[in-house]
Amino acid sequence: MKGGADILKHSKQRDMIKAFLMTRKDHPTADTVYMNVRQLNPNISLGTVYRNLTLLADIGEIQRLRLGDGVDHFDADISPHYHFICSKCGSVIDLEMEELTGIIDNAAARFKGHIDGHMTYFYGTCVDCIEE
Amino acid sequence: MKGGADILKHSKQRDMIKAFLMTRKDHPTADTVYMNVRQLNPNISLGTVYRNLTLLADIGEIQRLRLGDGVDHFDADISPHYHFICSKCGSVIDLEMEELTGIIDNAAARFKGHIDGHMTYFYGTCVDCIEE
């Protein structure tokens, strides 16, 4: 049988992953998390990183970002905010802008299904890549 | 040497792929395009489908959609419009809503890089999945 939600147990590995993510503002990928957390715990496995990132995202402690570059990014900042992704170097930057209020209502107006949320991201060239 | 843009030559396969895509409003994936175009040309290869979809997207004849489900979708409708993706069945539906004007200016206001565009998509449950 497969339905029952497992009881959550503590794990050093999960704590490390969450702690690392909180120190970063650049929205690292699973692999970047792996390479960094490994410096504290060289035995941690990539699967553990993926599993915990997914778990943390599922329980809402972190955010999973799909920014169209084919790789998932993760963000410990779960407040609603927007992201920019550089088409050249791939870096992800937080945007300081007000929330797009009413966008869901706008979309829902002439739509028969149910809208849970939206994802908006911006792309272009970052400052560093322009100055080069 | 690798820089020079190749001269574009005609190809039956590319025509077929574009023609097929224009008959569909459901934003198929590369694999779906492959399976369908194969019925007209059983020898066509998946690599050819991918290469041409990428090429057509690069020259702006079709649109590549990254809707966060890990698979690229393609759309022959290149006019700016928004999409909804069902979290349950994965179907992609066009949304009838006005364009989010000024969103780029809004994002660019306090940003130092250069913004080329944005991607917005909505997710939730489609009508068919609700009625079930």
Place this chain on the structure above:
DNA sequence: ATCAATAACAGTAATGATTACTAATTTCAT
């Protein structure tokens, strides 16, 4: 503190989408 139940782990294999490679074919300007 010990103990069993079970969640989580490390390590590795498997998957799935996409891209890269190569020899053969097609396109097209001459």
Place this chain on the structure above:
DNA sequence: ATGAAATTAGTAATCATTACTGTTATTGAT
């Protein structure tokens, strides 16, 4: 028609992610 270059079919390789398996860690109850 012809030859250079783009395109193809077929296949192998890559990359991110997930699944599997036997072992270890956590937890609540004794």
